[in-house]
Amino acid sequence: MLLKSKPDIGESEVTDKRLWLDRRRFLAVGAAFIGSGAPALAGPLANVGKSGWRVDDPSTPLNDVTHYNNFYEFGTDKSDPAQMAPSFFGKAPKPWTVTVSGECAKPAAVAYEDLIRPHRLEERIYRMRCVEAWSMVIPWVGVPLGEVLKRFEPNSKAKYVEFTTLVDPERFPGQRGGTLDWPYIEGLRLDEAMHPLTLLAVGLYGEELLPQNGAPIRLVVPWKYGFKSIKSIVGIRFTQTPARTTWMKAAPREYGFFANVNPKVDHPRWSQAKERRIGEFLKRETLAFNGYADQVAALYSGMDLAVNF
């Protein structure tokens, strides 16, 4: 995101990337044959219900979802998270505690299991669009964030929600340098956080999240650029004002608080009109709100989305 002058969407590069992905698939298949697994998943999740939230496009192959990642805590290359995570973070990082604080009646530090157990896990197949102009379709497993937040009884002063990722340079080698201002911070307006599409994900493809995808718990906001979907969350805070998020601090001209997928508002260094779906050859038109306009456009009525980008 920050470190590149252009996203990886140039015509010639599309072919290069495809060959690269094909090669990775070939290597993964080879690895499976010699017994040291292609994507080694963390463990199946029990009692996952289906939901009506599923796009028709085919899901992105698991190997791409788990090996083409942005997670700067592990490094800035797409391959760093999958390469570094097993040795630094283990397969399924637990015990894990999430601290919920700020403008609410019932602040608490809650073990991951207690945060999730009261809720019904469901699978939701969402389109995901990165600000770098590539996209995936991912079968997430999780619970609607709003249902979890309600348990902490946000008060009338709670207008926004701030999320933070764990800081632990022992387990996140990328945090030993100053690529970004740690901890990684993201935020939503309270109505966005309570929207039924907003998911607190704990798995994908029916299995627990691997570290590279934000284990053990992450946000998924499918109508916003991928950077809003913060990984490995340890803090949730109800606030009166919007958070100063990591990418706003790093490049305020390029990354705004809302970050809604908007093909009409270009990134200062590249167009957002099209995207490359990982695994596909031709570029696709990017859809307003990433295709979720019917569900979420009303949240922004009366706002100028070119100003509030």
Ligand code: MTE
């Ligand atoms: N969360 C943290 N803590 N650190 C990160 O670097 N990268 C973001 C987002 N969440 C990031 C993060 C970006 S830019 C994207 S596109 C998505 O994670 C990628 O999620 P995925 O790798 O599971 O597809």
